[in-house]
Amino acid sequence: MLKGRAFAPQFASSRHRDETAELGMWVFIATEVLLFGGLLLGYFVYRHANPLAFAEASRHTDIVIGAANTAILLTSSFLVACAVDALRANARSASVALLAGAIVLGASFLGLKGIEYADEYREHLIPGIDFVFDGALANGVQLFFVFYFVSTAIHGVHMLIGIGVLATLALLVHKSGSTRRRAALHSAALYWHFVDVVWIFLFALIYLPGRSGG
Amino acid sequence: MTDWRPPFSLVASWLGLLALLALTVTLAYVPLGAFNVVVALGIGATKAAMVAAIFMELRHRGARTMVFATAGLFWLAILLWLGSMDFLTRT
Numbered sequence: 001m002l003k004g005r006a007f008a009p010q011f012a013s014s015r016h017r018d019e020t021a022e023l024g025m026w027v028f029i030a031t032e033v034l035l036f037g038g039l040l041l042g043y044f045v046y047r048h049a050n051p052l053a054f055a056e057a058s059r060h061t062d063i064v065i066g067a068a069n070t071a072i073l074l075t076s077s078f079l080v081a082c083a084v085d086a087l088r089a090n091a092r093s094a095s096v097a098l099l100a101g102a103i104v105l106g107a108s109f110l111g112l113k114g115i116e117y118a119d120e121y122r123e124h125l126i127p128g129i130d131f132v133f134d135g136a137l138a139n140g141v142q143l144f145f146v147f148y149f150v151s152t153a154i155h156g157v158h159m160l161i162g163i164g165v166l167a168t169l170a171l172l173v174h175k176s177g178s179t180r181r182r183a184a185l186h187s188a189a190l191y192w193h194f195v196d197v198v199w200i201f202l203f204a205l206i207y208l209p210g211r212s213g214g
Numbered sequence: 215m216t217d218w219r220p221p222f223s224l225v226a227s228w229l230g231l232l233a234l235l236a237l238t239v240t241l242a243y244v245p246l247g248a249f250n251v252v253v254a255l256g257i258g259a260t261k262a263a264m265v266a267a268i269f270m271e272l273r274h275r276g277a278r279t280m281v282f283a284t285a286g287l288f289w290l291a292i293l294l295w296l297g298s299m300d301f302l303t304r305t
Contacts, residue, residue, distance in 0.1 A: 037293045041293060041298065044298055048302065075228065197266070201255075212243055212244055
């Protein structure tokens with residue numbers, strides 16, 4: 001890096017650098033949308049072919065943990081959005097505290113998810129490991145749970161990465177509140193909010209179908 | 215500066231998101247037939263739009279950022295549209 005410049009030579013200004021970073025994040029998010037998009041397409045195709053089985057399988061998921069986890073993620077996103085705002089207002093310690101709160105909520109989400117997986121193992125609902133389901137709908141129910149485990153596991157990996165990114169940013173912001181850190185925190189926040197949005201749709205597709213008995 | 219306070223827009227959208235979550239869980243137990251899935255995905259899309267507009271700050275961004283942000287949705291729409299065509303039209 002050139003002495004006296006806070007940005008690399010390909011940029012005309014630090015604002016140019018920050019805008020490039022933001023657009024780059026959105027391109028990355030587009031690739032992530034398509035990663036989850038393939039799973040969504042598979043879900044819709046199999047739900048269309050097995051509507052009763054998907055409703056039945058959904059009733060076997062834990063809506064209390066699912067709804068609690070949704071509230072936890074929405075709140076963590078709120079805290080991250082606040083952390084970005086706080087750093088912009090030069091409130092560095094508040095920003096770090098808010099990020100720490102979001103990390104704790106993210107870890108709680110994964111903890112609850114683990115409890116849920118353990119319950120499903122006890123109920124013999126894990127395809128490929130231990131799956132027992134009686135009745136004519138068994139095959140469709142199994143397809144639902146394949147989607148359930150693949151999509152929530154991939155989402156969980158994103159959560160783990162997000163927690164790591166937020167922790168790194170909390171350390172960096174703790175050291176310095178430069179404009180460069182602000183741009184980095186904004187990029188990390190975009191990733192965290194995206195993972196939240198993915199969960200909003202997974203929640204609607206996994207936990208809500210079939211609840212009204214239809 | 216230690217007197218930072220969360221902006222009203224962030225607090226309001228956080229409470230709004232939690233209210234929508236309560237609404238979608240409640241409506242899931244109301245028998246609406248085929249509309250249950252429409253309601254669930256509609257409320258989900260509303261929540262996602264709120265997160266994108268307010269938490270991800272898209273409402274403060276110009277057309278260029280919007281093009282980048284909606285590119286993923288554009289390709290997703292093509293994927294879901296062409297991908298499901300065969301299955302939806304089989305007799």
